[in-house]
Amino acid sequence: MERRRFAVIGLGNFGSYLARYLYEMGHDVLAVDRNGKAVEAVEPYCSAARVADASDKEDLQAAGVHNAEVAVVALGTRIDSSILATLFLREFGVKEILVKAVSHDHARILSRIGATEVIQPERDMAVQVAQRLAEPDVLDRLPFLEGYVLVELRAPKALWGRSLAEAHLRRKWGLSVVQVRRWEGGKEQALFAGPDTDLRQGDVLVALAKPEDVERFRRENPG
Template sequence: MKQFLVVGLGNFGFYLASHLYKKGHDVMVIDKNPNLIQNIKNQVTQAIVADATDPNVIGALGVKDVDTAVVSIGSVLGNSILAVLNLQEIGIRHIVAKAINDPHKRILEKLGVQEISFPEKDNAISMAERLDNPNLIDYLPFLEGYGIIELAVPQSFVGQTLKQINLTNSYGVQVVAIKELVPEKMRFIPKADFVLKSSDILILLGSDMGLEKLKNT
């Protein structure tokens, strides 16, 4: 069991905190809004009405030993930055923060935040990718310039083995797994002699350029 602190209870913070708690972790949440705290109090370990931009408040919470603090304040950029600084000041080593735009992301990087989430941008890109290509089931940004996609097997690949379609050399894309619908089964790191069916779903990792080329196959 790990200890988490979630600062800010917008949609992102709420679902993150409640899901971590369901996973069996110790989760404390803080927010200035009493109504938001009331809504989540039965779904986390501890829910406190508090202002994360006040260094005295943060210091008094006794949270310096948490495994990870997540700053999910998104409406006011300055409040997010102050919260991060206050958490760093009390010695929290691992801080994850949500960014609302590119300038916010750059500031968080300058502050040394280890992980930065950009949920609105990532979700928008994922939806745009799905709307652009009917075979694309899902898209997840991975690293800058790389992504993970779920792709229905193109008709031209049906009946061929992974070795024959040779995605690594042809597109610079790696098959991470294959989701079989008939029969229902997940194959991780499938073998080269696996024969693709029209009902299969490919889970692929690769550069955005390679994935885009493959989607247009």
């Protein structure tokens, strides 16, 4: 994995955890906040930590954020500061600028002034929780190519004892299974999804499909 230079501006819960995890993954992380106690708390878990006001261009430059390849602005409800920080980062020439938004209007403004990506953690987490609660048989769902998702599905009872060729998942439901995950001997096995791969109770299908095909498969194969 390529080592990258990150700057995290705003050390609330989200920013602090993000800085720490990026650092643990082996990246260079500069953590910045105007609150000295927040900076002190995260300092052991990042490459460098600086006290600076995100709404002050000279403060940010002195802290060294202009040297980052990727900057994350996580200022919570400080909307004016997040907007100014985004503008300053654009002027510094930072290539990737991810900014935390607190509302739809805030997100629109950030996109227009130069944020390369706008994140809304509370909204995104709510969507994930809602999907998990409403779709207990869908273990995970990741965006893939445009119009497709990579999903993890529990193999329904109707398919137990059949091979992938016999299940006709692609022809009937548009699911392209790329892997079958199975627990054997207390260990998880990742099996190549060949036509002769048999499906058993407890198997997890990793498949590429359109969202509407996933929903149709779930409706027609309960349990």
